[in-house]
Amino acid sequence: MDALGSGSVTNPQSNTTHWKAKASEDFNDLTPTITYRHLLFNNLGSRDPLRVIALCDSDAFYAACEQVRLGIDPALPLVVQQWDSLIAVNYPARKFGISRMDKIRDAKKRCPNLVVVHVATYKEGDAEPGYWENPDTLTHKVSLDHYRRESMKIIQMFKEGLPTGEIEKASIDEAFIDFTRPVREEILKRYPYLGTVPPDAPNGIDSPLPPPPPISWDGKGTIVPIHSLTNPPKAQDSPADGAENEASGARRGSSLTPGQDDGGVDDSDDSTTWHDVALSIAAELMLRIREDIRDKLGYTTSALTASYKKPMNQIRFLGGKLGKALAEEYDVSTVGDLLTISLDEMQRKFGEDSIWVYEILRGIDRSEVKEKPVVTKSMLASKNLPQPITKATQGYHWIRVLAAELALRLNEAREGNLALWPKTIVLHIRQGYETFRSKQSAFPFTRNVTVDVIAGFGEKLWRELVGTGGSTPFKITNVQLSFSGIGTMESGQRTIEGFLASRPSTKVQLDLGPEAASASKCPSTSKRKRSSSHVENSHESATLQELPLQNSDDTKTERDARFSFICDKCRQRIWLKLGDAGGARDANASTVAGADGGQELSVVLDDAIREDALATLRLEHADFHYAQKLAASVDESIPRRVIRPVNGVASTAKKKRKTTDEGIARFFSKK
DNA sequence: GTGGATGAG
């Protein structure tokens, strides 16, 4: 696709309409005459005429990460290897004609002195990924953790450098930056006289701003005038570090040749607008931050700062099925070809919402830049199996490897927030060339998320997905294990129970130890009716109740430590009661049941749950004392705390897609 | 909630 904007026309004489798409449709709102209202209010969102957005990405990011990590001279050619392929090639290496997806051998042939770093990997049992010269894809899994961490550092610098800007991490090496607010602030700082509407202004706050000062585009990078968008500059004029700082969409006079810097003040005409000023300030801020990142972290970046159009093929959303569908529907191959289709025609065919696509085709992208939560909603670890696996044990092996990665990543994320809780765990497998199938299950909140806990669930899901093997042969070519629905647990309550309550068949009730009764003496005893039934087929599950019995070495003292604690305040030994999982419960009676039927969860998992429950019990017991103090006068039960999903915006008002949407039309709904 | 599909680097 190319020929972006081939139908656009700029009008250097008009202050109100900067370009038109063919004759009839115009986009007046993009670049109106800027008034005091435009400047002094900041409430127009993506229709703000002073809106400036930048996209900044790191150059050959993975390669740069390795270069920085190893303290290698950035001028040396370096590639990052993943098995037999390359996943990153730095600029010096590109000079040798090496490109991504070259085979490693070819790359070395082209450049014998090439620095080759294999991406970090780990195998089952490794506590963390490591850098090895020749990891085996049959035993190891790639880890991108280091790159994720470095990425976060860069995002952090954007945020610190632009406290009032909006930063949206777009990928591991890219971020969208909304400069609209910082630019406004800067304009008011530099031109304070704009801060008040002059008394003699003809239309009050709706009067146009006075003419802008001349702009120096010097040192702001490469400027891409709007005229040139069909023939944009190439990167040959980049700074020496290979990075670029482009600004696009400035409604400039014709004096600036694409890719050249005229090196100074724009005194060419009277066509400079406040719109241009905004763009130039953003470009300047962008450059400053990029330099800071380079100096502090060692990463070079490229940025494109645009008011509304971007050069070359930089159109989002058309790279996938939508683009293909459009091309087929209209039997065209370039964006330019689609510009002949009028808005009316598109809307008649695809409904009102297709204006979104119509604008995208014209380089107008009104998407909001919105900061994403620091923690992502999901985490996925996956492994392609060059040699398809055929046995359940092999599956368990990979599940453990993937579980190790998830454990590592979740625990690392928890360094920032202890209450992080993935509500769901999912196992995907791909059999041969079939599409993926998956199974998921609730994941309990556990303070210690270990490989064993995760793998326990993974194995359970595996059995649901492929069975225990034997009878039906399989050939699995990919295994993925993921957490989803990551949110935070509020004041760490009632979590295990919530999880187990959904498995009524395994509810068991068992008081442990002779002192169990004494536990109920301290706080009030549960009056809830209890089921006295034990699990009938106890061989089916390794539930908590079996633990003390299974382990013959388990002395009484050990058992005490595992299932109880002594409260400092009341000097009571407080016991963990394994009982009915659902329903209400008193402050002192922690309830835990075994998990799923079958040998679904390992003993170790139960152990983790037990420890978790014990920790919860301590908190609750402390709460009990606290509540007693507070509520001495009132005969009220201790307020129950409730689990509340943090991102619990239950999307009730989800728009129903029109059932008439068929084929291509379904792409046209508003994003 | 579950499971599949999509887009992106």
Next chain:
DNA sequence: CGCTCATCCAC
């Protein structure tokens, strides 16, 4: 291209 990652959405 092969691999990895995250989100969306119909059911």
